[in-house]
Amino acid sequence: VPVTLEVQDDRGTTSRIEREVAVDATRTIGGRDVTIPPASVRAPKVSYEVEVLTTDTEGAGTDARVFLALYEKQEREGVVYGSGVMELTSPLNPFERGEKDRFFLDHIVLLHDNSGSRPGWYALGLKIKDMSTGKEWFFLPDRWLALDEADRKTYGEFKPLTSTYSAGVVVEGDRNSYNLTELSKTVFIVPLGVAEFYFTCGDGTKAMAVYRENGTLLGWHNASGKKRVVPYIPENEWGVKFKTADLTRPERFKVKVFSGNSQTEQWIWIFPAHWSTYPQAALRASLLFGLKNEVNRAEESNIFYSAKRIREYLAGLRADVVNASLPSLQYGVNSLSIFGPSPDSLIQDTLSTLVEQYLENQEGVILRILGLLTSEAVSEAIGLLTTLYDAYRWATEFPAILGTSVSEVYKVVLLNHLGESDRTFRQIDLLLRKAKEFVAETIRCLEANDAQGCNEALRKLKTLVVGNNPTSNTLNDHQIDYGNFGIEDLDPGLPDYPLAILIAEEMVATQNWRDKGHPVYVGDELLSILPYDKVTCTNAALDIFESLFREIAEFAGILVNLCLLEPL
Incomplete structure (x- = not known):
C-alpha cells in the first residue's frame, strides 16, 4: 500500500516522503493474532524462484496455506526493505521483489495459517534463487511450525546459511x-x-x-x-x-x-x-578400467586370447586320446567384475534401452547378410550380446570345466575343422586380440589424463566391435575395413563386419548346422566310418563347440554393451 509520511517543524516547514509498503493481514492462529512485519518495497521488480523442502518424517507435510516474506538488512535510517508476504502455491511460482543490485537478503519469515485437517509442518530446508543473477540463498529451518510442537508457533524467522555446500x-x-x-x-x-x-x-x-x-x-x-x-x-x-x-x-x-x-x-x-x-569416453573408460589386470595377463590366461586358445585346442584334438576333456580356461575372474563391488543400476537401466534398439537393428542386418528368411536363430544368437546385465554373475561363474568326452573320431573331425579352418571363428580371434590393444590403450590414456587420446582409442574399439553406425538399418553402414586396424582379412572377397556381427553369424551358422549337418561330413570314405548320420554327428560335436563359443560370445557381449553405453 502507498504510505505518506509528512513532518512539520515548529516554523511550519513541511516535508513529505511517499513510500510503497508491504503490509500483511492479521491472522488469528491458535488464539493469537499473527502479522508478518511490514517492509518498504523497492522498484522495479525482479523474479525469484523458491524451493521448499519438507522432511520425510511421518506427518511432516502440511495442507495449510504457506506464506513467505523476504527482508533485507535494516538500513542506518531504520528502513527495512522486503518483498511483502507471498503465498507459496504448488507448483511453486516465482515471486517478485525489489531492485536486483541493491537487494541483499538478510532473513526470511515463513508462516502457515494452521488451516486444513493436518496443518502441522516440519520445514527442513528452503532455497531462494534470484532468476536474473543466479545467486542463491539457502535456509535450514529444520524445525516444526505447528501449534502442538516445540514452541507452539506456526511461523519463524530464519537467516541464510553463512556457508553453502558447493559440490x-x-x-x-x-x-x-x-x-x-x-x-x-x-x-x-x-x-x-x-x-x-x-x-x-x-x-x-x-x-x-x-x-x-x-x-x-x-x-x-x-x-x-x-x-x-x-x-x-x-x-x-x-x-x-x-x-x-x-x-x-x-x-x-x-x-x-x-x-x-x-x-x-x-x-x-x-x-x-x-x-x-568427452563425457562418453569418461564413462566407458571407467568401466573398461576394470579390465586393466586382464589386458596385462599372459596370453595363456588372457580373456582376449580365448578364441585363439580354443581354436588351438580344437585343432590339436586327436581321436586316440582317451576321455579328453575340455580345458579349464582361467581368465582372471576377479578382474572381469567390471562393475566393482556394487553394480551401477543406472548404467544397466540405460543399457537396457540402448541394447534393445541395437539388437532390433542387428536382427534385420544379419538376416540380409546370411540370406535368411526367419529370425528365430538370429534372435537366439544376438541375445547373447545382452550379457552386460549378467556380467557380475558371469565373471564369477566363467569358466566352467566341462567333462564331456571328445575322443570319438566323428566329433574330432568337425572340431578340428572349426579350430583350423572356420573363417568366421578365425576372424573373431583376430578381432578380439586387436580389441585387447584398444582396451589397453584406453586404460593408458585414462591413467595419463589424456581425454582426447582415450576418446580416440574408444572410437577405434567401437568401430571394431559394433561398427561406425550401429543403429543403422542399411547393410553397407555396418561394413568396416580390417586393413585400417592392421588386421588380416581372411576372406578379401567378402565384406568386413565388426565383432558383434561375426559373433552373431557364427551362432546362427551353428544353429543351421544343427538342423542340416555340417558340410565337413561329406565323402564316401568318411561316411563309411561314421557311427551316425551327418546331423547326429554334427550335433554331438557342436555340443562341445557351442559351450566354448558361448563363453567367447558372452565376453564379446560385454564389449558390445560398453561400446553402446551413453552418459545419463
Whole structure:
C-alpha cells in the first residue's frame, strides 16, 4: 500500500516522503493474532524462484496455506526493505521483489495459517534463487511450525546459511551428486570453477570412510543420526572434503559405508574438468578400467586370447586320446567384475534401452547378410550380446570345466575343422586380440589424463566391435575395413563386419548346422566310418563347440554393451 509520511517543524516547514509498503493481514492462529512485519518495497521488480523442502518424517507435510516474506538488512535510517508476504502455491511460482543490485537478503519469515485437517509442518530446508543473477540463498529451518510442537508457533524467522555446500558426491542419499556432471551413479566430472567437493553420506544413521585409489584414507563422515538432504545441511555435516587442485587425473575412490556390523563398498570415479568435452569416453573408460589386470595377463590366461586358445585346442584334438576333456580356461575372474563391488543400476537401466534398439537393428542386418528368411536363430544368437546385465554373475561363474568326452573320431573331425579352418571363428580371434590393444590403450590414456587420446582409442574399439553406425538399418553402414586396424582379412572377397556381427553369424551358422549337418561330413570314405548320420554327428560335436563359443560370445557381449553405453 502507498504510505505518506509528512513532518512539520515548529516554523511550519513541511516535508513529505511517499513510500510503497508491504503490509500483511492479521491472522488469528491458535488464539493469537499473527502479522508478518511490514517492509518498504523497492522498484522495479525482479523474479525469484523458491524451493521448499519438507522432511520425510511421518506427518511432516502440511495442507495449510504457506506464506513467505523476504527482508533485507535494516538500513542506518531504520528502513527495512522486503518483498511483502507471498503465498507459496504448488507448483511453486516465482515471486517478485525489489531492485536486483541493491537487494541483499538478510532473513526470511515463513508462516502457515494452521488451516486444513493436518496443518502441522516440519520445514527442513528452503532455497531462494534470484532468476536474473543466479545467486542463491539457502535456509535450514529444520524445525516444526505447528501449534502442538516445540514452541507452539506456526511461523519463524530464519537467516541464510553463512556457508553453502558447493559440490559433492552423495552416497545413499536422495540424489547422486550436487553441482557435478553426473554420468552415472558412480561416475562424475568436476566442472570448471568448482574448487572443492565433498563425499557425503546421505543416510546420517551410517558412517562412511573414503579412500584414495592407493588405499590412503581420505577421511570419515561420521553418523549424525539424521538424514542429510544436500544442499540443506550445515557445514559440519558436509562430509569428506577433496580439493579439486589435487585431482591431477581421473581417480577412483573407494567408499565404504558402515551400519552396525555390516558394510558395503563401491568405487566412485571423479574426472577433471577437461573431460567435460568427452563425457562418453569418461564413462566407458571407467568401466573398461576394470579390465586393466586382464589386458596385462599372459596370453595363456588372457580373456582376449580365448578364441585363439580354443581354436588351438580344437585343432590339436586327436581321436586316440582317451576321455579328453575340455580345458579349464582361467581368465582372471576377479578382474572381469567390471562393475566393482556394487553394480551401477543406472548404467544397466540405460543399457537396457540402448541394447534393445541395437539388437532390433542387428536382427534385420544379419538376416540380409546370411540370406535368411526367419529370425528365430538370429534372435537366439544376438541375445547373447545382452550379457552386460549378467556380467557380475558371469565373471564369477566363467569358466566352467566341462567333462564331456571328445575322443570319438566323428566329433574330432568337425572340431578340428572349426579350430583350423572356420573363417568366421578365425576372424573373431583376430578381432578380439586387436580389441585387447584398444582396451589397453584406453586404460593408458585414462591413467595419463589424456581425454582426447582415450576418446580416440574408444572410437577405434567401437568401430571394431559394433561398427561406425550401429543403429543403422542399411547393410553397407555396418561394413568396416580390417586393413585400417592392421588386421588380416581372411576372406578379401567378402565384406568386413565388426565383432558383434561375426559373433552373431557364427551362432546362427551353428544353429543351421544343427538342423542340416555340417558340410565337413561329406565323402564316401568318411561316411563309411561314421557311427551316425551327418546331423547326429554334427550335433554331438557342436555340443562341445557351442559351450566354448558361448563363453567367447558372452565376453564379446560385454564389449558390445560398453561400446553402446551413453552418459545419463
